Amino acid sequence: MTAYLICVLFLFSRVNSLTYDPTWDSLDTRPLPPWFDDAKLGIFIHWGVFSVPAFLGAGFWWSWKGQPLPAIVDFMQKNYRPDFTYAEFAAMFTTELFNPEEWAEMFQDSGARYVVLVSKHHEGYTNWPSKYSFNWNSNATGPNRDLVGELSAAIREKTHMKFGIYHSLFEWFNPIYLDDKHSKFKKRNFVRTKTMPELYELVNAYKPEIVWSDGDWEATDAYWNSTNFLAWLYNESPVKDTVVTNDRWGSGIPCKHGGFFTCTDRFNPGKLQTHKWENAMTIDKHSWSYRRDVRLEDFLTIEDLLSQLVSTVSCGGNMLMNVGPTKYGKISPIYEERLRQLGQWLRINGDGIYETRPWIHQNDTVTNNVWFTMKKAVAATAVYAILLEWPDNNLIKLGAPITSENTTVSMLGYPETLVWTAGTFGKGINIQIPYVSVKTIPCQWAWTFKMTGLQN
Structure with a gap:
């Protein structure tokens, strides 16, 4: 244990003493804060305006107006007036049953060591009162609440878990982004006026210890100004010593650069990886958000979840397990059951999960599973x-x-x-x-x- 503490102090001293340049060569030398590798299990929360239609998942708007899916087009034609707009769903995102302390207790009982809340998905709606998302945020339209602030406070005050945020770099239908895209990203107005101001605002206001980026794939990291933001995050931000980041910072960057690698959704390679990684996956096999059309067989069983967790940890990864709350702010019983079952198992078997490292073998040579x-x-x-x-x-x-x-x-x-x-x-x-x-x-x-x- 003494040797372990010395190693931890050495890593923290390196994190605290180095200054990082806004280049991947420099940023990639930053040691990952040790807490993340020890944690092994986190909770992902996809929650937003898409939780209102709650049909076929978080990509509802894109599948209605971007690349239309017949099922969604038909759903809207049968259930809403012809001139109905997606923006009108926001007023129905009521969250009146959202109790952040209740969520915090449930997540802690699952055995998770950190929580990552979607602060903004690709629809552009922010779950905090952002100065850069006028009238399209949770304090101006819908809940009239600061959802990020309430959950972050509950996590920190009621549990021992770390709090993090997911943030989408792009927005499907934002006209400023579409204008930048039309210029083949020679213009950078969206990054300058929206993406980067939001990220700085989130970090300074809520001090997240995970910054989980997404929505990067259409443009390069140079367009997103990713390395300059990360250099600030590691050198000057209020969480510079403890924050961890993922790898979704521009096209061609995932699985190559960043604090930990996520590579693709539900990434679980089944073999030892040379870089710290995370398996971001869902309890609902087909969706990141709550669905009214979900079936019982669409949910992973507790045996399925344990298979994912154990294989992930054995190969050097963490598992980020997603739940999708309702528009009212409740986490449905099937999600709660899975979370509490996992916590039951970890209270007995956690010694073989938390703070462990990969062995020289990941699988046995004689017995399967x-x-x-x-x-x-x-x-x-x-x-x-x-x-x-x-x-x-x-x-x-x-x-x-x-x-x-x-x-x-x-x-x-x-x-x-x-x-x-x-x-x-x-x-x-x-x-x-x-x-x-x-x-x-x-x-x-x-x-x-x-x-x-x-x-x-």
């Missing part, structure tokens, strides 16, 4: 084997671990040390679990075995 993590300490190094499927005969055969005479094995949530034998020719390990142990451990969706004293 096993993922490994590792945690180093002064006394001993622990290797965790997380099983997603229980063997029929209660005998677990692992081929990757190399045992020694000092090897010990335990199962998280089970009070007794387990008996093991070496595998064939001294390679691997066989763990026989008493049948009663299966019934005495709650949250039986995945099982974590802790091994110490291994030779590898």
Whole structure:
């Protein structure tokens, strides 16, 4: 533990002492603040005017007026008058049941260590009273509330989680952006008057410890002025020592530059990555926002979520798990159930998730559906084997671990040390679990075995 603290202090001293130039060569040398790699799990919240029609997802406006989908066009023709505009949905974004303390408690109970709220999606509507989004923000139209401010305060006052914001660089139908686009981005009026002022406003007002950028793909990072903003964020901003950023800062930038890589939506490569990354994914398999047309089978099961979490962490990533609240400000029971189930599991098995690092193996060489993590300490190094499927005969055969005479094995949530034998020719390990142990451990969706004293 002493060595770990020294390493953390060294990294923080580097973050605090260096000045970063507005170039990727310089920005990419900034060490990632250690809290992010330790956290492993975050909550993503897609909430905005798109939560009002709540049909086919957050891209509703674009799928109605940008690249029309027949289902959405038909939906609008059948349910709204012919001259209805998307802007009229904003008055229906009422949020009257939004209780930020209730959300904060639920997210903390899920085991998440950070929260990322959509402050502005591609529709341009801001969930805070932005000076740069006149009459198209949550204080001027709809809720008459500062949604970003209320949730950030609840997260900080009621929990130990970090608070972050998602922000879209572009807006589908903003005329200033469309004029810049028409000029092939030789003009930069949208960035100068909208994108960058909003980002500076968000950071200075709410001090988010995650800045999660999106909507970058149509223009280069030079157009977005991304490196100048990041240099300010790392050098001068009120969160310069602790803030983390993703990689969506311009076309060609994702998976190449930035604090942590997101690459593509629902990115989970299933193998060890050389750079810290995040799996931004959804509980609803098909949508980032609440849908009135959702079906039960569209939701990931708790087993599905654990498979995503365990495989992500084993390969060096964090999982950012998305929920979509209603226009009223409630998180529906199916989302709440999944969050609280995950929290139940983590309260027993979290030692094999939080603060861990990838082991030399991610998967076992003998038994399928096993993922490994590792945690180093002064006394001993622990290797965790997380099983997603229980063997029929209660005998677990692992081929990757190399045992020694000092090897010990335990199962998280089970009070007794387990008996093991070496595998064939001294390679691997066989763990026989008493049948009663299966019934005495709650949250039986995945099982974590802790091994110490291994030779590898």
